[in-house]
Amino acid sequence: MLVPLFDDDTGLLLLAGIGDTAVDCFEVSAAEPFLTQSHCLTDASTRGTAMVPKLALDVISCEVVRVLQLTDSCIVPISYQVPRKSGQEFHDDLYPDTVGTTPAMSAEEWWKGGNKQKVDKVSLHPDKRPKPAAKPTPVKKELPRGESKESTSSSPLSTPSSTAAPSRSPSSTSGLSSGFLPSPSQSVKAIQSMLPTSKFRHIQGAVMHRDKHITNIRNLNLTTPGECDGFCVNRQRVAVPLAIAGGQIAVFERSGPGRQPDTALPTIQNSVNVADLSWDPFDTHRLAVGDDAKIRMWQVPEGGLKETLTEPKLVLQHTEKIYSIKFHPLASGVLVSSSYDLTVRLWNLESGEQVKILTGHQDQVFGMAWSPDGKLLATVCKDGKVRIYDPRKSTAPEGPGPEGHRGARVVWVCDGKYLLVSGFDRSERVLYLFSADSLSSGPVANAALNVSPSTLIPFYDPDTSVVILTGKGDTRVYIYELVPEDPYFIECSSFNSPEPHKGLAFLPKTECNVRDVEIAVGLMLTKTTIEPVAFRVPRVKKEFFQDDMYPDTAVWWEPALTASAWLSGSNGQHKKLGLKPKDMTPSEAPKEAPVRKYLPSSVYLEEKTDEQKKEELLSAMVAKLGNMDDPLPQESFEGVDDEEW
Numbered sequence: 193m194l195v196p197l198f199d200d201d202t203g204l205l206l207l208a209g210i211g212d213t214a215v216d217c218f219e220v221s222a223a224e225p226f227l228t229q230s231h232c233l234t235d236a237s238t239r240g241t242a243m244v245p246k247l248a249l250d251v252i253s254c255e256v257v258r259v260l261q262l263t264d265s266c267i268v269p270i271s272y273q274v275p276r277k278s279g280q281e282f283h284d285d286l287y288p289d290t291v292g293t294t295p296a297m298s299a300e301e302w303w304k305g306g307n308k309q310k311v312d313k314v315s316l317h318p319d320k321r322p323k324p325a326a327k328p329t330p331v332k333k334e335l336p337r338g339e340s341k342e343s344t345s346s347s348p349l350s351t352p353s354s355t356a357a358p359s360r361s362p363s364s365t366s367g368l369s370s371g372f373l374p375s376p377s378q379s380v381k382a383i384q385s386m387l388p389t390s391k392f393r394h395i396q397g398a399v400m401h402r403d404k405h406i407t408n409i410r411n412l413n414l415t416t417p418g419e420c421d422g423f424c425v426n427r428q429r430v431a432v433p434l435a436i437a438g439g440q441i442a443v444f445e446r447s448g449p450g451r452q453p454d455t456a457l458p459t460i461q462n463s464v465n466v467a468d469l470s471w472d473p474f475d476t477h478r479l480a481v482g483d484d485a486k487i488r489m490w491q492v493p494e495g496g497l498k499e500t501l502t503e504p505k506l507v508l509q510h511t512e513k514i515y516s517i518k519f520h521p522l523a524s525g526v527l528v529s530s531s532y533d534l535t536v537r538l539w540n541l542e543s544g545e546q547v548k549i550l551t552g553h554q555d556q557v558f559g560m561a562w563s564p565d566g567k568l569l570a571t572v573c574k575d576g577k578v579r580i581y582d583p584r585k586s587t588a589p590e591g592p593g594p595e596g597h598r599g600a601r602v603v604w605v606c607d608g609k610y611l612l613v614s615g616f617d618r619s620e621r622v623l624y625l626f627s628a629d630s631l632s633s634g635p636v637a638n639a640a641l642n643v644s645p646s647t648l649i650p651f652y653d654p655d656t657s658v659v660i661l662t663g664k665g666d667t668r669v670y671i672y673e674l675v676p677e678d679p680y681f682i683e684c685s686s687f688n689s690p691e692p693h694k695g696l697a698f699l700p701k702t703e704c705n706v707r708d709v710e711i712a713v714g715l716m717l718t719k720t721t722i723e724p725v726a727f728r729v730p731r732v733k734k735e736f737f738q739d740d741m742y743p744d745t746a747v748w749w750e751p752a753l754t755a756s757a758w759l760s761g762s763n764g765q766h767k768k769l770g771l772k773p774k775d776m777t778p779s780e781a782p783k784e785a786p787v788r789k790y791l792p793s794s795v796y797l798e799e800k801t802d803e804q805k806k807e808e809l810l811s812a813m814v815a816k817l818g819n820m821d822d823p824l825p826q827e828s829f830e831g832v833d834d835e836e837w
Contacts, residue, residue: 193643197243201290202256204272208241211620211642213686215241215259215270232270236263236683237641244269246290251316256286264639265679282317289313390673390682391740392658392711397669397687397727399716406444406722408452411435414694414719417467418599418647419516419530419558422664422695424479425715426471427703427749429496430722431479433466434459439483441466444722445496458497460490467514474524474751478505482514487529489541506544510537515557521748522566522764525755528583530557536571538583542755550581552588558600558615558647564608564654566752567763568628572602572613578631580611584761591631594624599647604628606657606676610636614648614661621648623661623672625680637680641670651698655745656711658684660727665692671727687727693718696725701745706771709738736779737772744768 197206198220205218205227213236219228240262249255257272274286292314297306315321413433416422423432428447434440439462444452464483472478479490481504489506512532520526525541536557538548555574562569569581578593594600594615605612611626613635620643624635641648646663648670653659662669669687674680695717704710705726712727731738745768752764772778 195238195241197241197259199243199246199257201246201288202286204257206241206243206257206259208238208259208261209642210239211237211640213237215261217257217272234261234263234268234270236261236265236268239263239640246316247293247314247321249316251282251287251318254283254286284317287316289315390684392656392671392673392684392729393682395658395671395684395711395727395729397671397725399689400724400726404449404724406430406449406452407720408454409442409444409720409722410452410454412694412717412719413466416664417515420466420468421649421697423697423717424469424471425697425699426473426476427700428476429471429492430715431460431469431471432717432722433469438462439464439466441469441479441481441490443479443492443497448496458500460492460497461500461502462488462490468516470517470519472524473519473521473749480517480519480527482517482529484513485510485531487514487517487527487539506541508539508544508546511535516560518560518562520566520755520758521562521564522752522766523755523758524751524753526758528560528562528569530560530571532556536560536569536581540755540759547759548583548586550583550586550588552579552590553577559602561602561604561611563604563628565763565765566758570602570604570611570628572600572615578602578611578613578626580628580631584759589631591626592634594622598645601647601650603650603652603659605652605654605659605674607654609676610674612650612652612659612674614650616647619643621663623648623681625674637678639672639681639683649696651696651712651714653701653712655701655743656741658711660696660698660712660714662693662696664694667692669696687725689716689718689725691718700749701771702769704771706737706742706773707734707776709734709741711741733779735777737776738779739772740779742771744770 193210194207195210198204203220205220207216207218213234215232215234215238217230217232220226221228238261242260244258244260249258254274254276255271256274259270261268261270276283290313291311294312296308296311409432411434413435415435416433423430425431428445430444430446432442432444434442441460441462442457443460460479460481462481462483466481466483468482470480472480477492477494479492481488481490487508487510488504489508490501491505492501510529510531510533515530515532517527517529520528527539527541528536529539530536534551534553534555534557536550536553537546538550539545540547550569553571553573553575554577558572558574560569560571567582569583571579571581572593573579574597576593576595578591579588581588594613595617598616600613600615602611602613604610605625609628611628613624613626615622615624617640621641623639623641625637626635627633644663644666646665648661648663651660657674659672659674660669661672667689669689671684671686673682673684675682693716696714698712698714703713708726709729709731710726711729714725714727716723716725729738729741746766747769748766750767752766753762
């Protein structure tokens with residue numbers, strides 16, 4: 193929703209969208225081009241805007257409009273100034289007389305039929321504004337003996353003249369300017385300095401070079417269910433559902449980017465349309481595909497598809513259509529699925545058997561997520577509940593979930609102590625943060641984003657506690673740092689793609705180029721391409737390894753235990769891996785002492801005569817020209833007569 197603000201004096205129209213991070217300013221005129229636009233980016237999302245009265249403007253600084261932006265945690269003034277050379281003068285062309293504060297008529301006059309059209313105008317010139325009425329000085333009165341102070345008041349407010357209504361002159365309104373600093377930019381900085389900041393605040397997303405793109409993808413399926421991410425990736429390959437009969441899936445090797453041929457490619461023939469798909473985190477060749485009451489396990493050969501696959505390695509039979517599937521983060525061969533029968537089922541892929549059925553959902557299961565230690569499973573449901581299961585015990589405590597019924601996702605954050613749910617309220621997309629230990633208490637914090645029909649799909653990096661969110665069909669990618677204390681959500685710079693994307697999936701941390709301070713690398717699916725996107729944190733001395741950005745990361749692509757061991761009650765944890773290259777120096781290394789780039793004060797304090805200055809100038813010129821007594825280079829040449837020089 194856009195909030196319009198219009199200034200009659202200047203013809204400036206300002207538009208700010210609720211949830212946006214920009215304010216557009218248009219100069220409206222009666223002749224072509226009618227509208228002239230300027231753009232102002234803000235640091236935080238807009239929750240509301242209001243225009244400051246004209247009498248509060250700093251006219252000497254050529255400020256023509258000032259808007260107050262309401263954000264989640266503060267009020268930020270945004271100033272619009274006209275650059276003028278003489279900044280200490282009043283410019284009549286910028287400030288016509290404006291509407292004053294004295295009403296044209298009273299309410300009683302209007303009810304009786306009065307229709308005086310205009311409010312008296314006042315000048316904005318500082319010297320022409322009416323002076324505020326002087327306050328009467330209190331007069332001290334001596335009290336007769338025996339009379340108390342309570343019985344006789346010495347305040348002038350007790351006199352009949354002082355009980356009249358206070359003056360409504362424009363000068364009383366001009367006092368509002370004292371509430372703002374002369375430089376609005378300074379006030380913005382002052383407010384920002386009080387807010388919590390993140391070292392990822394200025395993170396930058398950038399699409400990598402075209403030679404790493406996979407292009408000319410044909411017949412892409414753009415109607416995958418809301419519970420599906422749209423496609424899935426691992427270190428070696430990408431799986432993309434196609435809109436071709438038979439539920440075909442294309443598999444592209446990341447080692448072979450470039451333009452795909454116009455002819456038909458070998459695909460996976462899944463027989464029915466794909467509901468959800470996921471690569472096995474511990475086997476880059478195994479792809480799980482959920483569809484109409486079945487989960488099919490496909491094995492992609494080494495080097496990629498050379499011919500069409502028609503027979504899966506394993507088929508798991510469900511009772512109804514699949515919503516979503518998730519592999520266990522630590523145990524190999526453990527898979528969980530949700531379906532239209534409102535159950536969540538646990539599968540042992542080693543034996544190909546169902547080992548547990550989790551019940552309790554009253555409606556569609558929007559999303560599932562394993563805890564970082566692999567012990568618990570969280571679900572978010574259309575019935576408005578967030579549930580946490582211990583699948584090996586099948587308990588299900590509940591907590592309130594998002595109010596909206598259009599979709600939701602859930603992910604564990606902050607070392608597994610909190611649950612982040614991306615969902616909807618009645619009108620906006622909202623992020624909710626729940627404490628895993630007290631779901632029934634409701635969310636500890638929430639952040640409203642914008643109005644959009646697509647569900648935000650979160651990617652959480654446990655090393656940096658940064659969450660990256662976007663929806664299918666969006667152009668904007670939101671980035672937040674999550675902290676386990678107030679304010680919980682710290683907004684960072686967002687990334688905007690040039691056109692709506694169909695999905696964004698992320699690669700392992702080892703794919704990040706630490707020399708460019710990349711903290712995440714994802715693959716963005718568009719209508720016909722797959723484009724890598726790097727998220728970088730700007731740093732000055734990139735020759736050093738940024739230790740604060742790269743703690744040892746979990747080797748989550750290697751299993752910590754087997755399916756049978758986990759199902760029998762064992763737990764495990766991933767090994768850790770350092771990301772520092774051998775030839776890089778840690779950023780915590782001692783810094784070199786800065787080189788003095790100034791002369792000692794004695795040089796500046798010593799006065800020089802004109803003769804000394806002239807002598808120094810001549811010496812410098814001679815030094816540039818060289819010594820006149822030195823032989824010329826031509827004199828060393830042979831075969832040239834001396835008379836020719």
